[in-house]
Amino acid sequence: MSSSESMTTYTYEGIPQYMPQGAGGLRPSMFQKLNILADAAKYDVACTSSGTARSNDGTGMGSCERSGICHSYSADGRCISLLKILFTNECIYDCKYCINRRSNDVIRTSFTPDEVCTLTIEFYRRNYIEGLFLSSGILRSPDYTMELIYAAIYKLRKEYNFQGYIHVKAIPGASKELIQKVGFLADRMSVNLELPTAESLKLLAPHKTRKNILTPMRLVQNRMAENKQELALYRNAPGFVPAGQSTQMIIGATPETDFQIMQVAQSLYQRFELKRVFYSAFIHVNEDSLLPARTDEGPPLLREHRLYQADWLLRYYHFRAEELLSEENPNFNVLFDPKCNWALKHLGQFPVEINRADYKMLLRVPGLGYKSAVRIVKARRVGTLDFSDLKKIGVVLKRAMYFITCNGKMLYPTKLEEDYIARNLLSAGEKLPGEVVNMGYHQLSLFDDVGFSGKMQQYM
Amino acid sequence: MKTVYVCSNTVTGIYSAIYDAWKARKGEEECSVALRGAVETELFCEYVEVEETVHKAQAVEALICRHLGREAYWDIYHAVLAADTGKGDAILGAMLAAKTIPDSRRIMEHLSHPKVEKVFELSRSVIGEAHFLKGAVRFRELAGGVLYARISPKAQVLTCLAPHFADRLPLENWMIYDRVHRMFVIHEAKKRWILVQDEFLDPERLPDLTEEEKEYTKLWKGFVHAVSVESRENLKLQRQHLPLRFRPDMVEYM
Structure with missing residues (x-):
């Protein structure tokens, strides 16, 4: 089915309207469409509805909570917060990793703007969802697709008076004006970085370029900054992407090390002021010689988990990527989370005296989160803290005890040696990720995640 | 002798019981609140059925807001709703403990006090369940x-x-x-x-x-x-x- 046959275009306030038809002129039912376009959107990881607080003005439907709300959980344990759908799964691009690439033989279908609106409103009033997450394959051209998306959310906001959360993908290559118009209607925008480096992008997504992806990202960033000024001047000026922008990249489809990935994430946070970077463990959906060989092990979930842990350290714990990893040691440890691993390599800075250490150093103690660190700083103003107080505050002593002193004393006499502490942490029932626990059953292979096997032997 | 104020498991009931206990000017060890149907009989205790009125409840709410501040009120408001038979007693205990510290508005920071800690935990669990249900x-x-x-x-x-x-x-x-x-x-x-x-x-x-x-x-x-x-x-x-x-x-x- 060629795309030109399957649509009729007429104009609605200058916006093209896309009228989809199924193969052979049969229209798929709403149920089929939703299944196809939700299934096609599921590889997008972000489903958060946080970052905006907005009350209803009394004339429409919807509101936003700053913290975001999860409405359900799918069988993979991920939260369902937004109606995550593609506008269309037709696509002119041929990205190797993507289920919707043009060379794949899958059923193609599209929503109309009205269908997107009705679905969102009817799901929302039943409290199934917190809002809409609208992404899309590229139909005809980036501009054409962006206009369809704009038409849908314009309708949703202006005609249906929807005041809930909207997350929209900015399509790389779409015009500046269109992206701006969309930004004034959406709460969050995201441009997918797709892959960590420009070379990988060239290899696996031949129709996309790094420049095309970073341009809209920069545009949204600049426009958000201007909007802050406008809002300071005129309180009722319309908000531009109030919940900030995010991005995501696929992990494990290309040979980048964790170190490279963390450096990319770090520069995105610093230079593009992103709210979040999401990591998506590569899932084999296509057979292609350019993709890594298929193994029985499933997506690299442990690696994804470690990257999220490290991402957290960058955003909330004042760590830098260069502290966690290096050229010589470019990948995360399987056994220990990045913070614990850092502490084991920097025992010279420990033990830390709880009653005196500054806040930033407290943040670096394994077993001590930023909430406990704040509580410690508050509580030690009133009196000195002991190990029993730390327990009440919520410190995980089982891990922290090797790295801290209270009034100059450690909880138990401990050797400050890497091997000693590592062994003790492991035997104290350090929660090991499933992948490591199961390692006994299958042989490590050449195709395993890089650099993990050596670490295992070191401590076992 | 210790007096136990027995009330129903409602906001009005618990606040009324606290009202009566507060009025009697008893110390922390001399009074407690128990929910009807969940009273554990103790020796040397006097059990009093509380007369529950909206007026008493409002008076206690105002008292909490005035002396403990909005934040503590927020914690207590949620703790009252918890599924725990000891909640009335914990709230009364926390309020009495607030009398003994220099700045009663900082009572919720005194987590080393068992009653305060309990109010804090109850409130957290209720807020958690309510937040979850906003989605579910x-x-x-x-x-x-x-x-x-x-x-x-x-x-x-x-x-x-x-x-x-x-x-x-x-x-x-x-x-x-x-x-x-x-x-x-x-x-x-x-x-x-x-x-x-x-x-x-x-x-x-x-x-x-x-x-x-x-x-x-x-x-x-x-x-x-x-x-x-x-x-x-x-x-x-x-x-x-x-x-x-x-x-x-x-x-x-x-």
Whole structure:
């Protein structure tokens, strides 16, 4: 089915309207469409509805909570917060990793703007969802697709008076004006970085370029900054992407090390002021010689988990990527989370005296989160803290005890040696990720995640 | 001799009991609050049935706001709703403890006091359950267009949910039924919500679901299924986030 046959275009306030038809002129039912376009959107990881607080003005439907709300959980344990759908799964691009690439033989279908609106409103009033997450394959051209998306959310906001959360993908290559118009209607925008480096992008997504992806990202960033000024001047000026922008990249489809990935994430946070970077463990959906060989092990979930842990350290714990990893040691440890691993390599800075250490150093103690660190700083103003107080505050002593002193004393006499502490942490029932626990059953292979096997032997 | 004030498991009841205890000017060891039906009889105790009035409850609320501040009030407000028979006693204990510290507005920072710690924990668990239910409530459209939801929470969270949904769905007629505590919140379009207690809804008498409703249930179930990635399936993780006890009231698991 060629795309030109399957649509009729007429104009609605200058916006093209896309009228989809199924193969052979049969229209798929709403149920089929939703299944196809939700299934096609599921590889997008972000489903958060946080970052905006907005009350209803009394004339429409919807509101936003700053913290975001999860409405359900799918069988993979991920939260369902937004109606995550593609506008269309037709696509002119041929990205190797993507289920919707043009060379794949899958059923193609599209929503109309009205269908997107009705679905969102009817799901929302039943409290199934917190809002809409609208992404899309590229139909005809980036501009054409962006206009369809704009038409849908314009309708949703202006005609249906929807005041809930909207997350929209900015399509790389779409015009500046269109992206701006969309930004004034959406709460969050995201441009997918797709892959960590420009070379990988060239290899696996031949129709996309790094420049095309970073341009809209920069545009949204600049426009958000201007909007802050406008809002300071005129309180009722319309908000531009109030919940900030995010991005995501696929992990494990290309040979980048964790170190490279963390450096990319770090520069995105610093230079593009992103709210979040999401990591998506590569899932084999296509057979292609350019993709890594298929193994029985499933997506690299442990690696994804470690990257999220490290991402957290960058955003909330004042760590830098260069502290966690290096050229010589470019990948995360399987056994220990990045913070614990850092502490084991920097025992010279420990033990830390709880009653005196500054806040930033407290943040670096394994077993001590930023909430406990704040509580410690508050509580030690009133009196000195002991190990029993730390327990009440919520410190995980089982891990922290090797790295801290209270009034100059450690909880138990401990050797400050890497091997000693590592062994003790492991035997104290350090929660090991499933992948490591199961390692006994299958042989490590050449195709395993890089650099993990050596670490295992070191401590076992 | 210790006096135990016995009251019903309602906001008015507990606040009235605190009112009486406070009026009697007793020390921390000399008084406590117990819920009717959950009184553990002790020796050398006097048990007093509390006369419950709205006036007493309002007086205690005002007292808390004035002397303990808005933040402590927020914690106590949630702790009162908890599913715990010791909640009245914990709140009374925390309020009495606030008298003994220099700045009573910082009482919630004194987590080393067992009663304060308990109020803090109760409040956290109620806020947690209420937040969770903001997402897990499932409205179903009944003939006539009324949205109806049923929940089975541990704590009496209806009053936490009502403002949220009243703000979110101001133009809808909706009601939420807490079948554990047999209470309703009813919201008529463009009006304020009301809490209805002590009535028993007969599920037989509910109007039928609309045809549209069945259609959207089907769509939603289809969506929840479609959006899951098979190669990442992890039912244990799903159960961790979404405990089984909530599922009977959620259409996607019915």
